Amino acid sequence: MSITSAMYTGVSGLLANAEGINVIGNNLANVNTVGFKGGRMLFSDALSTSIGNGSQIGHGTQIQKVDNLFSQGSLESTTSVTDLSIQGNSFFALKDPNGAAPVNQNSALLTRAGSFRLDSNFNLVNPDGYQVLDTAGNPIKFSDNAAGITAANSAITTAYTTPATAIQTEAKNATMGGGATDASAFNTTIGLVASITPAETAAANAILASATAAKTAADAAVATPNATNDAAAQAAFNALNTLTNSYASTFVTGTAPATFTAFQTALNASNTTVNTAMTTAAPTIATAQALLATANGQAFSKITSIDGSGLITYLGKDGITTNYYNTSGQVGVAATAANAGTVQRLAVVTVANPNGLDKAVGTLFKPTVASGIPASAFTLANNSANGSSEKILSNNLELGNVDMATEFVNMITTQRAYSANSKTITTADEMTQEVLALKR
Numbered sequence: 341m342s343i344t345s346a347m348y349t350g351v352s353g354l355l356a357n358a359e360g361i362n363v364i365g366n367n368l369a370n371v372n373t374v375g376f377k378g379g380r381m382l383f384s385d386a387l388s389t390s391i392g393n394g395s396q397i398g399h400g401t402q403i404q405k406v407d408n409l410f411s412q413g414s415l416e417s418t419t420s421v422t423d424l425s426i427q428g429n430s431f432f433a434l435k436d437p438n439g440a441a442p443v444n445q446n447s448a449l450l451t452r453a454g455s456f457r458l459d460s461n462f463n464l465v466n467p468d469g470y471q472v473l474d475t476a477g478n479p480i481k482f483s484d485n486a487a488g489i490t491a492a493n494s495a496i497t498t499a500y501t502t503p504a505t506a507i508q509t510e511a512k513n514a515t516m517g518g519g520a521t522d523a524s525a526f527n528t529t530i531g532l533v534a535s536i537t538p539a540e541t542a543a544a545n546a547i548l549a550s551a552t553a554a555k556t557a558a559d560a561a562v563a564t565p566n567a568t569n570d571a572a573a574q575a576a577f578n579a580l581n582t583l584t585n586s587y588a589s590t591f592v593t594g595t596a597p598a599t600f601t602a603f604q605t606a607l608n609a610s611n612t613t614v615n616t617a618m619t620t621a622a623p624t625i626a627t628a629q630a631l632l633a634t635a636n637g638q639a640f641s642k643i644t645s646i647d648g649s650g651l652i653t654y655l656g657k658d659g660i661t662t663n664y665y666n667t668s669g670q671v672g673v674a675a676t677a678a679n680a681g682t683v684q685r686l687a688v689v690t691v692a693n694p695n696g697l698d699k700a701v702g703t704l705f706k707p708t709v710a711s712g713i714p715a716s717a718f719t720l721a722n723n724s725a726n727g728s729s730e731k732i733l734s735n736n737l738e739l740g741n742v743d744m745a746t747e748f749v750n751m752i753t754t755q756r757a758y759s760a761n762s763k764t765i766t767t768a769d770e771m772t773q774e775v776l777a778l779k780r
Contacts, residue, residue, distance in 0.1 A: 343775070345399065346768040349386075352400030353761030356383055360754045363406055367742045375453025375703045376740035378409050378747075408705075410694040413452070413741040415733065421643050422464065424454030425738040428730035430688035433718070434470040434704065435479060437463075441668075442477030445689055445723070446713045452738050453703040458482070462640055464686075468702055474684040475650070477718035478668035482654065485639035485671045492632035499625040500565035506617030507557075507573040553579075567625070574618050578611060637661030638671035646734040648727035650686035686732065687723040689713065 360381040370376040384404035391397055415425050426432070431450035435443050449470060456472055459465050462482040464472040471479035557573035639657035646652050652665035653675055663672030664683045673679045691697065692712030697705040707713040725732050 343768050343771050346771075347765050349398070349400035350761045350764030350768065352386060352402065353764065354758060356381075356401045356403055357754050357758040357761065359403055361751065361758070364747050364751050364754060367747050368744065370740055371742045371744060373453075373703065373740050374455050374737050375413070375451055376742065377411075377413075377452065377703075378740065378742045379406050380409060380750075381406055407695055408697065408699070409741060411741050413738045415736045416739055418735055418737055420457070421645060421734050422456045422458070423735055423737050424456060424646065424686075425733045425736040426452060426454070426688065426725070426730070427733055428725070429694075430690045430725065430730050431705070433473040433477075433687045433689050433723070434466060435473055437465070437469050437471050437479075441479055442718065443473070444477065444715055444717055446707045446715045448473060448477070448687075448689060448718075449700055449704040449706060450689055450691070450697065451702075451704050455737055458643075466702075470704065473687045473718065474665070474668060475687045475718055475720045475723045476667070476684050477687070478684075480652070480665065480686065481669045482640035482665065483638075483669055483671045485635055485657070488635035488671065489632065489639060492628065492635045495628035495631055496567075496625065497565055499621055499628045500567065500570050502621045502624075503570050503574070503614070503617040504565040507570065507614050570618065574614055578615075633658065638663060640672075646686065646732060648731040648733070649725050650688065650732050651680060651683070652686060684720065685724045687718055688725050688730065688732070689723060690730075 360383075363379050363381045367378040370378075382404040383401045386399045386402050410429070412427075424432070431452060432454055433445070433448040433450060435441060435448060451466070453466065456464050456466055459469070462484065464480040466472070471481075474480050553576045557569065557576045560569045560572070563569075636658040637656035637660065641655045641657050641659065643652060643654045644662065654663055654665060654672060655661070656663060656672075662675045664675050664679050665685075666673045666679075666683045668684070673683060691707075693710060696708050696710030696712065698708055700706040
């Protein structure tokens with residue numbers, strides 16, 4: 341052994357404790373990071389040299405391992421239902437947004453940071469865009485049920501087409517017997533006197549106005565069959581029929597001209613045909629409207645709750661219906677006790693050896709063989725929180741588990757160790773100078 345080797349022993353201590361300060365600094369830097377798990381530096385003795393008689397001299401220290409500490413962090417209440425924390429030892433499971441799905445348990449990225457939110461495609465993601473997985477290993481994705489709503493609207497349009505066609509067919513009767521455009525022409529057309537009183541003129545013009553409205557409504561109903569247009573046309577025909585009969589009873593004395601009677605009869609028949617068509621179509625229309633209401637009820641609007649076992653309840657687009665998240669990208673199912681036992685939940689993964697996990701991006705961890713996570717698919721039975729010893733808490737975030745007091749004490753001892761190792765080097769240097777001074 342030489343005095344020089346003591347210098348290198350001191351250097352090993354300097355290097356190791358310098359890295360130890362890095363670990364402490366990283367812990368303190370992440371004291372406010374959600375879901376952060378602190379680390380600690382473990383040192384081990386370097387290779388020793390035998391000096392005989394069963395004695396050995398060490399050559400300093402080396403970094404044995406940087407352990408991640410997975411103790412439970414404290415919880416902070418929030419106002420967001422998708423802020424989640426885990427009471428227990430499990431982890432949330434996520435996947436890269438560009439990766440294939442479903443994934444196996446040992447292919448998922450794990451985290452304790454549950455600050456999740458919905459992206460523009462209704463995927464539940466973390467702030468970096470990594471997708472949260474369900475108990476089938478698929479990303480949790482809600483559906484706007486666009487296909488179902490489109491189909492329901494198409495069914496409604498089809499249902500209104502039948503009365504619209506009847507209205508258009510009968511609209512010819514609203515031309516008032518030859519297309520008369522004023523009261524005098526109307527009276528002449530239907531066989532009344534050419535010269536009428538002001539009151540008769542007003543009544544006739546009212547009938548003409550209703551005729552025009554009926555024709556316009558009928559044309560609109562055919563162009564775009566819907567509840568408003570069809571109902572407007574039906575109302576116009578009813579009003580026209582009422583006005584015509586009122587005209588006959590008020591202004592026609594004795595026997596009405598045959599042309600007026602024929603017009604009145606044709607108009608009554610048209611009105612009956614239109615009303616019958618609307619009545620006949622009503623059940624089909626009601627069915628189609630009920631289908632649309634159901635489709636809107638299944639479409640995603642917002643998450644309302646996530647229970648302790650990861651069961652997700654959301655509100656439908658109608659603002660009334662509550663559904664359970666069912667399967668990725670599919671519409672939900674009714675929130676019933678029977679469905680609660682079969683739908684997919686938010687997945688958690690239990691890790692046999694958390695210290696076998698490798699750090700990935702952000703607060704994510706990557707499974708390794710040493711972590712003991714099975715290379716099997718996600719399942720509802722194995723990857724759901726039990727709701728008691730392993731529980732998901734909504735409106736809560738787990739804070740980092742760094743204790744500042746402990747870190748500052750560690751910083752002091754590490755700093756002193758660094759200083760002591762520097763003293764070893766300077767002392768060895770002084771001893772070397774003593775040796776050199778033997779020969780003068």
